[in-house]
Amino acid sequence: MPRQRITLVTLGVADMDRAQRFYRGWGWVRHPASQPGVTFYQMSGAVLALFGLKDLAADQGRPVAALGFGAVTLAQNCADDRETDAVFQAALNAGATALKSPEKTFWGGYSGYFADPDGHVWEIATNPFWPLAADGSLTLPDV
Amino acid sequence: MPRQRITLVTLGVADMDRAQRFYRGWGWVRHPASQPGVTFYQMSGAVLALFGLKDLAADQGRPVAALGFGAVTLAQNCADDRETDAVFQAALNAGATALKSPEKTFWGGYSGYFADPDGHVWEIATNPFWPLAADGSLTLPDV
Numbered sequence: 003m004p005r006q007r008i009t010l011v012t013l014g015v016a017d018m019d020r021a022q023r024f025y026r027g028w029g030w031v032r033h034p035a036s037q038p039g040v041t042f043y044q045m046s047g048a049v050l051a052l053f054g055l056k057d058l059a060a061d062q063g064r065p066v067a068a069l070g071f072g073a074v075t076l077a078q079n080c081a082d083d084r085e086t087d088a089v090f091q092a093a094l095n096a097g098a099t100a101l102k103s104p105e106k107t108f109w110g111g112y113s114g115y116f117a118d119p120d121g122h123v124w125e126i127a128t129n130p131f132w133p134l135a136a137d138g139s140l141t142l143p144d145v
Numbered sequence: 146m147p148r149q150r151i152t153l154v155t156l157g158v159a160d161m162d163r164a165q166r167f168y169r170g171w172g173w174v175r176h177p178a179s180q181p182g183v184t185f186y187q188m189s190g191a192v193l194a195l196f197g198l199k200d201l202a203a204d205q206g207r208p209v210a211a212l213g214f215g216a217v218t219l220a221q222n223c224a225d226d227r228e229t230d231a232v233f234q235a236a237l238n239a240g241a242t243a244l245k246s247p248e249k250t251f252w253g254g255y256s257g258y259f260a261d262p263d264g265h266v267w268e269i270a271t272n273p274f275w276p277l278a279a280d281g282s283l284t285l286p287d288v
Contacts, residue, residue, distance in 0.1 A: 006173050007188045011151060011219065015263045020240075024262050027239030030149050045150045046282045047190050055263075074217040074265060076154065096170030119167050120158045120198075122217060139189045 005089075007078055007138040012051040012125075014058040014073035021052045034145045047139025062115045062123065063102045072123035075115075079140060083112045083128050090114045090126045098124075148232075150221055150281040155194040155268075157201040157216035164195045177288045190282025205258045205266065206245045215266035218258075222283060226255045226271050233257045233269045241267075 015021035022032065022041055033042040033049075041052040055073060059066040062075075080086040086104050093116050094100055104114030104126065113127035134140055158164035165175065165184055176185040176192075184195040198216060202209040205218075223229040229247050236259050237243055247257030247269065256270035277283055 004189060006186050006193070008154060008191070008193065011154060013261075013263065013265050017262070020262050024240050028236045028241070029239075043149050046147055046280050048151070050149070050151065071214065071216050073214050073263070074219075076217075093171045096172075097167050098171070118156075119160070119163050120156065120216070122156050137189050 003081060003134065003136060003138040008048060008076045009079040009127075009134070009138075009140045010049045010051050010075075010077035010125075012053050012058065012075040012077060014055040014069060014075070015052050016055050018052060018054060025052070033142050035142045042142060044142050047135070047137070047141065049140055049142060069123075071121045072117070075123045075125050077125040077127060079127050079129055079132065079134055081128070081134060086112055086114065086126050086128045090116065093118075093124065093126070146224060146277065146279060146281040151191060151219045152222040152270075152277070152281075152283045153192045153194050153218075153220035153268075155196050155201065155218040155220060157198040157212060157218070158195050159198050161195060161197060168195070176285050178285045185285060187285050190278070190280070190284065192283055192285060212266075214264045215260070218266045218268050220268040220270060222270050222272055222275065222277055224271070224277060229255055229257070229269050229271045233259065236261075236267065236269070 030043050033044050036042045043050040055066050059069050090104050098116040098118055101115040104112055107113050111127055111129045113125055115125050117123050173186050176187050179185045186193040198209050202212050233247050241259040241261055244258040247255055250256050254270055254272045258268050260266050
């Protein structure tokens with residue numbers, strides 16, 4: 003699987019209804035995998051997500067005010083927890099700042115967050131419900 | 146071409162050498178299409194770009210301090226200038242705030258910027274040197 007990939011771009015939004023109205027109005031179609039509090043849009047091999055600012059901050063273990071650039075989060079999903087750990091550690095070795103070390107999540111996945119030297123936030127994650135293609139791309143499963 | 150796509154994710158960086166060192170250290174390989182001041186990484190059908198914060202702000206016609214979330218920019222490339230205009234206008238119609246209306250760029254393309262209701266910045270652009278695949282994905286051309 004290619005190492006260089008962004009699986010999801012997550013936009014932290016202050017008002018989910020307003021954000022959904024905008025993307026719908028712009029012509030985007032919400033994926034049925036969306037749930038209350040998180041909205042998904044299928045792109046070419048990757049996914050755009052809308053997620054509440056407060057929820058995104060909580061997920062990263064930080065106050066909303068600290069999100070800064072992190073109100074956009076870049077996610078790289080991995081094949082398994084071991085790869086997630088290895089990719090996360092490689093980023094720390096390269097100079098990233100850990101925000102939350104990879105740990106089991108309430109939704110059955112495994113996820114950690116770090117900030118790159120400019121404060122851009124990456125999530126490295128395993129999501130057993132969303133298998134990746136061999137080229138590392140993500141197509142949301144049918145629901 | 147699918148409407149729902151992000152062609153480039155651009156990270157505004159304060160120190161290009163530092164940013165390049167980090168991504169290289171994390172295992173990413175710089176694409177030879179990179180130039181002084183802008184670094185490209187090929188992903189699965191899309192591109193990650195590093196671009197100086199000041200240059201990114203200037204490109205959007207805003208001071209660096211106003212970038213906010215815009216220090217990440219999401220780009221959707223289009224097949225031609227007419228599609229760029231139409232996609233940009235559709236976003237304005239849906240409630241986006243224009244930052245820079247589409248105009249010819251110094252590098253031979255055509256590009257505009259808007260902010261979504263949360264301030265996330267999108268660039269809508271035509272780049273005649275970077276043809277898109279039928280599925281809307283972008284593979285950097287050989288140089």
